[in-house]
Amino acid sequence: MGFIKKSQSVQSPVRQRAQDRARHTFKQLLSYISWLILSIIIIAWLLDAFYWHSNYIVTKSISLGAGLNGATHLVFAWAVFRHTGSRARRHIVNNLYLGQMLKWAVTLAGFVGAFILVKPLSTIGMFCGFIIMQCCYVWILWRIDK
Numbered sequence: 001m002g003f004i005k006k007s008q009s010v011q012s013p014v015r016q017r018a019q020d021r022a023r024h025t026f027k028q029l030l031s032y033i034s035w036l037i038l039s040i041i042i043i044a045w046l047l048d049a050f051y052w053h054s055n056y057i058v059t060k061s062i063s064l065g066a067g068l069n070g071a072t073h074l075v076f077a078w079a080v081f082r083h084t085g086s087r088a089r090r091h092i093v094n095n096l097y098l099g100q101m102l103k104w105a106v107t108l109a110g111f112v113g114a115f116i117l118v119k120p121l122s123t124i125g126m127f128c129g130f131i132i133m134q135c136c137y138v139w140i141l142w143r144i145d146k
Contacts, residue, residue: 022084026077032140033070040066040132044125054122061122065129068110073137076103 044062052058079099083091114126 018084022081026081029077029140030074032143033073036133036136036140037063037066037070040129040136044129057120058122058125060118061125062129062132064114064118064121065126065131066133067129068107068114068126069130069133071110072103072106075106076100079103 041059041063044059045056048054048056048059076099079102080092080095082095111126114121115123
């Protein structure tokens, strides 16, 4: 009949469904983050073009803050949810600590890199973009939960 190649893994249907569900949730989170960052950039661009007139320095700063926050949350989600299922609960709990430490390291490195490498930069704009994204995660988690 059919032989399973050595490179193919055999998983139970329940485990496969759990992995598919986790993959779908991660893709949905990535989609929400992408649309959210895009909408923040467009709103900041419109405000900068018609109200602030700062040669798009504020738009660039808000975009960097929002993008940095999105990247750190994706790093956290990747680190924590690499393992799925009830048997992997110990891995998931241990990876919560690893994910949080990676998130803080990427956040710190991102802010330091932005402040050193990007000139001119609006510090308040970058922090506002970061905080706006942080507040919008409540909305994202509410949408995923439904």
